[in-house]
Amino acid sequence: MSRGQNLACLDGVVGDAEETVIPVTDAGLLRGDGVFEVVRLYEGRPFALDDHLVRMGESAARLRLEIDLDAFRRDTETLLGLVGPSDAMIRLVATRGGRRIGLVEPVPDRSEPVKLALVEYAPLRTLDGVKSLSYAANMLATRLAVERDAHEALLVTPHGRLLEGPTSSFFYVLGGELFTPPISDHILDSITRRRLVAAIDVQERSASVDEIADMSEAFLAGTTREAQPVSEIEGRPLPEIPGPQTVAAGEAFRALVARELAS
Numbered sequence: 476m477s478r479g480q481n482l483a484c485l486d487g488v489v490g491d492a493e494e495t496v497i498p499v500t501d502a503g504l505l506r507g508d509g510v511f512e513v514v515r516l517y518e519g520r521p522f523a524l525d526d527h528l529v530r531m532g533e534s535a536a537r538l539r540l541e542i543d544l545d546a547f548r549r550d551t552e553t554l555l556g557l558v559g560p561s562d563a564m565i566r567l568v569a570t571r572g573g574r575r576i577g578l579v580e581p582v583p584d585r586s587e588p589v590k591l592a593l594v595e596y597a598p599l600r601t602l603d604g605v606k607s608l609s610y611a612a613n614m615l616a617t618r619l620a621v622e623r624d625a626h627e628a629l630l631v632t633p634h635g636r637l638l639e640g641p642t643s644s645f646f647y648v649l650g651g652e653l654f655t656p657p658i659s660d661h662i663l664d665s666i667t668r669r670r671l672v673a674a675i676d677v678q679e680r681s682a683s684v685d686e687i688a689d690m691s692e693a694f695l696a697g698t699t700r701e702a703q704p705v706s707e708i709e710g711r712p713l714p715e716i717p718g719p720q721t722v723a724a725g726e727a728f729r730a731l732v733a734r735e736l737a738s
């Protein structure tokens with residue numbers, strides 16, 4: 476990890492992430508009341524920063540939380556200047572206590588195919604469209620999946636509708652066609668998913684647990700994963716790992732990242 480990957484920016488002041496502190500009375504900590512975004516840096520250049528800031532503004536507005544997006548942009552630029560040309564992530568956090576946090580983090584290694592276990596989850600309607608700090612249920616879902624010898628959870632409603640991963644979108648192939656659940660199923664409007672829906676041949680369609688048996692391939696998509704192949708869902712190995720549509724999606728995504736960063 477380079478020196479710049481240990482940095483935090485709190486209300487515009489840069490310091491060592493380990494030593495940057497906020498008061499314990501902040502409701503962001505006490506109640507998970509706040510919003511966040513994670514922006515990927517490719518060789519020090521932020522991908523889709525504007526989209527992340529817009530989504531953060533929308534999340535905050537829905538949560539009735541006032542935030543200063545221009546200040547978040549300035550903090551991001553300050554951190555970018557210190558990080559240098561490395562692959563990293565910047566986490567932006569706005570708390571109910573009014574704190575503005577930017578954290579540089581390493582990109583987790585998510586190159587290997589993942590085994591998914593189904594974890595029941597009922598999306599909270601009041602948090603629709605909000606990337607909130609209340610992520611305990613998502614983090615627990617991953618832990619429950621790991622306890623069952625999988626790597627990651629695939630969230631499924633009590634009625635058997637497949638949704639997304641705790642921090643990623645879900646794509647699947649049925650009858651040779653690529654699909655992803657619609658946003659109206661109360662999943663996050665993922666920026667990676669948006670880009671893929673615009674760039675490749677994929678249709679939005681709800682999926683049921685019963686259809687897992689017929690899926691020929693699947694992948695998770697997100698800022699930290701791009702398109703990560705799925706090897707198994709709830710004990711059923713997928714026939715193609717990575718399948719051709721997964722490989723094509725990964726290539727298309729990397730190509731659009733390169734194009735956007737060059738422009």
Ligand SMILES: Cc1ncc(COP(=O)(O)O)c(C=O)c1O
Pocket residue numbers: 513639640641642643644662663664665666667668696697698699
């Ligand atoms: C619940 C959920 N779904 C999907 C994603 C992927 O979103 P993005 O592509 O914007 O990173 C995330 C990202 O953290 C998430 O938390």
